[in-house]
Amino acid sequence: MSYGPKEVLAGIDFTASRGEVLVLLGPNGAGKSTTIEILEGFRHRSAGHVRVLGVDPASGDERWRARIGVVLQSWRDHSKWHVRELLHHLGGYYAAYSTAERRRPWPVDQLLEVVGLAGQAGTRIVRLSGGQRRRLDVAIGIVGRPEMLFLDEPTVGFDPEARREFHDLVHRLTDVEETTVLLTTHDLDEAEKLADRILILAGGRIVAGGSADELAREVAGETEVRWTQDGRRFVHSATDATSFVRGLFQQHGEAIGGLEVRPSSLEETYMKLVREAEGSAR
Numbered sequence: 001m002s003y004g005p006k007e008v009l010a011g012i013d014f015t016a017s018r019g020e021v022l023v024l025l026g027p028n029g030a031g032k033s034t035t036i037e038i039l040e041g042f043r044h045r046s047a048g049h050v051r052v053l054g055v056d057p058a059s060g061d062e063r064w065r066a067r068i069g070v071v072l073q074s075w076r077d078h079s080k081w082h083v084r085e086l087l088h089h090l091g092g093y094y095a096a097y098s099t100a101e102r103r104r105p106w107p108v109d110q111l112l113e114v115v116g117l118a119g120q121a122g123t124r125i126v127r128l129s130g131g132q133r134r135r136l137d138v139a140i141g142i143v144g145r146p147e148m149l150f151l152d153e154p155t156v157g158f159d160p161e162a163r164r165e166f167h168d169l170v171h172r173l174t175d176v177e178e179t180t181v182l183l184t185t186h187d188l189d190e191a192e193k194l195a196d197r198i199l200i201l202a203g204g205r206i207v208a209g210g211s212a213d214e215l216a217r218e219v220a221g222e223t224e225v226r227w228t229q230d231g232r233r234f235v236h237s238a239t240d241a242t243s244f245v246r247g248l249f250q251q252h253g254e255a256i257g258g259l260e261v262r263p264s265s266l267e268e269t270y271m272k273l274v275r276e277a278e279g280s281a282r
């Protein structure tokens, strides 16, 4: 993908399977939104091959559009509408695309329960808090019971409880509805909790992909071992923590206390991969 002469995506290659949660992680400007917008059919790519639910998004018709759900980064309108009224109205567009396997739209009262807005059904949208507004964005994204859902930074402004509920909702969508989910986030903890697979984007390329564990293993030498000995605290980074700890006990035995063995966190793995990618791009 190029914007004028500037190439912003080069070498994005991935496939998602049904019911999978894929998380796109990457620094500001890495190309996450551009990638998602191309897949949603909102942006025309300059080159390359893309299929979403078997259709090229550049020529996706209304029938295809009814099968996907989109939650954009920010969405500010409909302020005078009431929550229930708006969802009922938007859901109406999907009725024509209801199938025996997938009844569309999602009944509004059920949907309000699912996104945690049952108490705000009669509230005007302008009166919602930031987090409630974001829940409504999610409700709008899934009212058509999408087979594929795109979420661009969905939990910005959520308190911890809302975040937890949102994670439960995503699991429900993938487990019960078999929805495939592609989401971007800057929250590594969220990525770790939600993702079946994390794709790390840096400088317009996917620099690594896998589960949080697989990514950590890819970045070798990062297990941190901490212990105390003779009242002093020690920290050591070991590639093979097990044999290091064995050696430590063989040498010092009972003198070792407060032992902690901590594998590299997703944050450390992420920072390392992004720095390497940025270094090699220079």
Ligand SMILES: Nc1ncnc2c1ncn2[C@@H]1O[C@H](COP(=O)(O)OP(=O)(O)OP(=O)(O)O)[C@@H](O)[C@H]1O
Residues within 6 Å of the ligand: 003, 008, 026, 027, 028, 029, 030, 031, 032, 033, 034, 035
């Ligand atoms: N409409 C546009 N015209 C020109 N350049 C653009 C346009 N939109 C994005 N870009 C550039 O493309 C690159 C990728 O931007 P994009 O918004 O996809 O990144 P992102 O990973 O989503 O970033 P963020 O985490 O900040 O949302 C950036 O260098 C950005 O400046």
